[in-house]
Amino acid sequence: MSGVPETVVDDAVLVLSELLSNACRHGRPLRSAEDEGEDGDVRAAWRMDERGRLMVEVTDGGGPTRPLPATPSVTARGGRGLNIITALADDWGVRDTSGGEVTVWAVIGAGRPHDELSTRVGVPGIGFAAPFDGLR
Template sequence: MNQQTAELANPVRHFHVRLSPTPRGARLARLLGVEQLRSWGLPLDPARQIIAELAVNAATHGRVPGRDFRLTLHVVAGTLRIEVTDTRGDEPPRRRPASADPGAESGRGLVLVEALADRWGVSDGRFPRKTVWAEVRLSAPEPTF
């Protein structure tokens, strides 16, 4: 396989969108992310849930009035990287232990991300930004109809 054939077999893909840090913005992040994955012919799960959790966290905990959050999807060499950047760099995400409060209705987002992603973490950006990211190894593309 020559270099050009390898690049066609594993193209580099990139998508990003800025959204309002609201419940509607978080929902749009999930919907737009899923549509982008679908258009690339990539598996939707577990990425759909990871996008949803990270976007809700950005809209809930990373919210600064008047400042958007950004969803970015990168595909490189068979790995999907999901990034959500918000403007609360002073508030690092905290993963709560699943047993902390079994009756709680929230607080398990990063536990889910950790379980679904192959890797995840947080990167500091230019102040006041932070990016929470997750990586998922991709299986064979889904057939398109």
């Protein structure tokens, strides 16, 4: 994307990857009347908002649970995706439609210092900032 800092694009790619993974793992595919008996799709989109921030979103056919950040154990193989999104995005949320579709969106803003990552990424109850303080 022209004019968007590379760090914002990098964060957006990771966030979009997490959103797509979650949609494929937990959501149902989108269906339309002509899809009868066929597999559906998951829809991804990105755009710049009115404040110059990059917005990414993924829409699927909904799932059995609402997307919420988890508190995985240290040895768990998954459950960190929405925590990663929370750390990298300025804001994120879930939008439902009356047809059962669910869109999870995230806004990644420009101008945020990228070297704050160690203080933003973490698992509840486990602090990562202290071990990295001496590396600055």
